[in-house]
Amino acid sequence: MNKHELIDLMTGVKSSKKTYYTELKKTVDQLKKKNMQLEIMNDITKNMNMEIDIQEILRNVIEKLKQLITFDDSHFVILYEEEPALLHICPNGHCELEMDPKNLLHPFQEFSSALKEKQPIQVEVSQLSDFPEKDRLLSLEIESLLLVPLYGKSKKIGIWTFGRKKKKTWHEAELEFLEQLSNQLALTLENAKLYKEVLHSKQEWEDTFKAVEDMIIVFDHKGTVYQSNDSARGFSNLVPLIEKSQNLIHDTFSFNKPGFQEILLQHDTILEMHAYPIQNKEHQVYGVIAYYKNVTERRQMEVQLLHAGKLGAIGEMAAGIAHELNSPLTAILGNSQILLRKISQDNPDYMLLDDIKICGDRCRQIVKSLLTFSRQDEYRFHYYSINEAIHQVLNLLKYQLGKKQISLHLSLQEDLPFIKGSRPQIEQIIINLLLNAKDALDESSQTEKSISITTYSENKFMVVQVTDNGTGIEQERLPFIFHPFHTTKDREKGTGLGLSVSLGIAKDHGGKIDVLSTPGHGSTFFLRLPLLTEEERG
Known part of the structure; x- marks a missing residue:
């Protein structure tokens, strides 16, 4: 032994150095352990307010926890819909994380005790009452089981178990840390459940939102x-x-x-x-x-029903009026014809009787038109002349137009072929167009009011052109004039259905209605109906 060694031995310096390094190593180990605890807590805490993978978190926690605490088996018994379920089994740190509905259990005594006491309890595996994992634990030679309760903010979550092969006492520091860890894990599990519920509700709402x-x-x-x-x-x-x-x-x-x-x-x-x-x-x-x-289709159907009801009522009234007028008209025409045969044309009364007959014939034509109008709900397609349909309409409206001092100009192409359709319905379109022209002229300040009707064929269509020199239509209103109930007339003059119904009839016949209008100068409506095809003509 040299001089320096002898001095160290006598003064106790060597012993102090050994103690110092021992204490230093112990402190370092404690710091490492503390850091590992903080790391585990941080792994759980940082995922509390986001969508988390519980499986991944538990896997990391179990691996790191085994470096701090000695245990040979761990699993969770989670309350699932108020019943305990074996949810996570982690033998040897390898987690089986899928829940099997067959594992739903009845509460066993130790489970209830741990939740009731709200603190960890240690039990012997051999003394477990009806825990379904008892046989598995015994086969792994697990002798003791620590049950750590999991409590969230508002309710119990379940228990976390740790199994050991030897009946080794759990240190107070270990129990304290496991309690803290379990509390934090319970909050994370509760938040994860709430987040999934919110996410599920959000997804349901979005799916409903998209499906409407x-x-x-x-x-x-x-x-x-x-x-x-x-x-x-x-x-x-x-x-x-x-x-x-x-x-x-x-x-x-x-x-x-x-x-x-x-x-x-x-x-x-x-x-x-x-x-x-x-x-x-x-x-x-x-x-x-x-x-x-x-609601476009619904409105169109409402308009059609309303129009059908309106036409039915008008048709019934027209038929009644026509039949009521037929009897006196028959007498008037018959008597006037008899008297005309009895007197010569030189007789001063001859012209008077002739006027009576002419007016009677005109009234009979009006009655005939009323009867035709009353039968328009049949809506049957036949071959007919468009020019004859126009003349039929004029028999009904000529008096109204003349009373308003509106001059009527006809330019009807004579060699037009027959077309196929419901003549009464087409006549209804022409009536609507002429009445609209009359109303436009009523509001006009023109001194010479006129309506012209022209017929011709153009590009596989038969065209009926109705022109007036009335007030015209503003450009911004043109896109809406065919909409149901769109009108600028007084209530007693119209309901805004005429053009809408007319367009519907035209479309049913494969045709259409176009319009050109200049405010202050008048409007022109074009009713276009398809000509017969070669097959139909044959």
Whole structure:
């Protein structure tokens, strides 16, 4: 032993160094252990407020926990719909994480005790009552089981078990850490469940939102679209629809009340719009849900039903009037003809009797037209002359036009072929066009009021052209004149159905109605009906 070694031995320096390094190593080990604990806690905590993979978290926790605490088996018994279920089994750190519904259990005594006590309890595996994993644990020579309760913010979650092959006492520090870890894990599991429920509800709402066939659009406070369903995104007239929705959106924001309006778009599309305010907890409106339903077909059907009822009533009345007039007309015409045969043309009364006969013939023609009109609901297609149909209409309306001092000009092409259709229905179109022309002339300041009717063939169509020199139609109104109930007339003059019904009849015949108009100068309507095909002519 040299001099320095002897001095160290006598002063105790060597012993102090050994103790120092031992304590230092112990402190380092404790710090490593503490860091590992913090790392495990952090793995759980950082995922509390996001969509998490519980399986991955548990796998990481189990692997790291085995470096801190000695255990040979671990699993979870989770309350599933208020019944305990064997949810996660992690023998030797290898987790079987799929829940099998067959594993739903009845509560066993130790499970209930751990949850009731709200603190870890240690039991011998051989003494377990009816725990389904008992045989498996005994086969692995697991002798003791630590049951750590899992409690969330508002309710119990389940228990976390740790098995050991030897009956080794759990240190207080281990139990304290496992309690902290279990509490944090319980909160994470509870948040994960709540998040999945919210996500599921959100997905259900989105699926419903997308599946609705009608259009749904959500607007912000600026009237900007920030969400819409597939039906809305696929709508061809979406831009003009949004533009025409802005006033109601603004009113819904301003008054915090649901609103309704009807929107007319191109191609005779009619939409019903319902707007509902979206409120926060303070009842402040931060958005508007707009629900759009296409009611075009429904409105057309309503118009057809209304028109059918109206025509039925008018037809019944016309038939009644015609039959009532037939009897006196027969007497008038018969007596006038008898008297005309008895006197010579030189007799001063001859002209008077002749006028009576002429007027009687005219009345008989009107009665005949009324009877024809009353039978138009038959809607049967036949071959007919369009010019004859026009003359039939004029027998009904010539007196009304003459009374208004409206001159009538006819330019009917004589060699026009027959066409196929319901003549009474086509006559109804011509009546509507002439009555509209008469009403336009009533409002006109023209000194010479006139209506001209022209017929000709053009590009496989028979054309009936009705022109007046009345007030004309403003350009902005032209797209809407064929919409049901669209009218500028007084209530007693019309319901806005004439042109809508006329267009429907024309379409049923494979035709169409076009219009040209200049405000202050008049309008021209073109009724186009298809000519017969070669097969039909043959």
